Amino acid sequence: MAAEAQSETGLVFHPMEQFTIEPLFGEGPIHWYTLTNQTLWMAIAVLVIFLLLVVGTSRRALVPNRIQSIGELAYGFIYKMVEDVAGKEGVKFFPYIMTLFMFIVVANFLGLIPMSFSTTSHIAVTVVMALLVFVSVTLIGFYKHGIGFLKLFWVSSAPMALRPVLAIIELISYFVRPVSHSIRLAGNVMAGHAVIEVFAAFAAILAIAPLSLLGIIAMFGMDVLVAFVQAYVFTILTCVYLKDALHPAH
């Protein structure tokens, strides 16, 4: 069943059309190397990160200007988060976490520009990032603690009879992590954009156009908040998982 294109009222709902991936040049099937609109916006995200963190700090000013302040704030924010949540040992992985955070937050905010493309609304993108975190965290855990990493699932503070049951629950929740980790981000971004699109479709009726405009503005404000909060949540959950890998004992 495809998208409901047109009903008798003349309203046109295409809430999902904005996420379509199209080749940037010409038509045709999308091969693994094809340059698409998503590729373009990923490249723009890279450019923005470069401008923000490399060009913006090139003056190395003692008293920072605005762009340098933003870069330093982001650095301090993530550094403190890693240190607080994952502990001193986690600081080693700070560049990886910073990479994830900067990419997600910049892509989220770029997606809020009208007519742009939301990279992070695609489940493929977020699943890959979540799986990267999941696999690397699991490998780090086994590398650091060997078989002792499995103590993560053996809740030693619970009564003996409950422990096998809890171990199964913990194991399931461990493997559900990448699912919720990825779908949370993609779902939030997708939901925000789709709702804005639905409100925009209502603007076709003159009588409720002002209301729909207000709705769009309110949802946009909400989406700005969501764009940052979801990047923050993705990052802090990465830190929490990292902490579990570094200190598996409950």
Place this chain on the structure above:
Amino acid sequence: MEGDIVQMGAYIGAGLACMGMGGAAVGVGSIVGNYLSGALRNPSAAASQTAMLFIGIAFSEAFGIFSFLVALLLMFAV
């Protein structure tokens, strides 16, 4: 307009799935409300727990997003 019964069922299911978002809303409201009441009792400890607040919101909200996803799947992908 005429449609087939499968589509009707899918749309009804999508609407039902949206009720799940209400549950997530209740959960998020409960978390933030409890955080706030705790923070007002002991404001000095509030700042150290904002990370836990956001983690809790994220976990709770994820289920609302799941139901939203189910609704979307029913509408567009089934």
Place this chain on the structure above:
Amino acid sequence: MTTEAIDAAAGQAAEMAEAAGHAAEAAEKGGMPQLDFSTFPNQIFWLLITLVVVYLILSRMALPRISSVLAERQGTITNDLGAAEELKLKAQEAEAAYNKALADARSEAQRIAAEAKAEIQADLDKAIAKADAEIAAKSAEAAKAIAAIREGAVDSVKEVAADVAKDLVTALGGKAEARTIKAAVVARLKG
């Protein structure tokens, strides 16, 4: 749903047309673009490249630079704080010296005031003593004068009394012996 298609293929062909429309649209749009698995290899490939590029940018250029800037600023702030601490100590020293000078000046002033006071007191004492002496001299003189006057007065009284007594005696018909009268008057005056 494509109502145009249904309208166009009216009548008996409606169901067939609808089915065909479904199939065509599904093939054309594929529902949610997120679930279009044919684009997944492309997305994953470019995402990995993007992440690697971002990681290289951050770990090679941005993060070392920002951390060095932050460390530099921290160092500068620490140095400035040290310098401020030093200056504060100096200021405290200067304040102590100032307080000491102030106390010295105050004690000096007190000393001078005490000296002046003593000097004045001495002058005053001298003047008072002189005045006292003068007063004593004057009063002695006066006493002498009074004594002289009193002496004179007693003599006159004696004389007057002798005269009066002689006159009385004469008037009473007696013969006044000057010597006896005098002696009687003196005895009377003494008594």
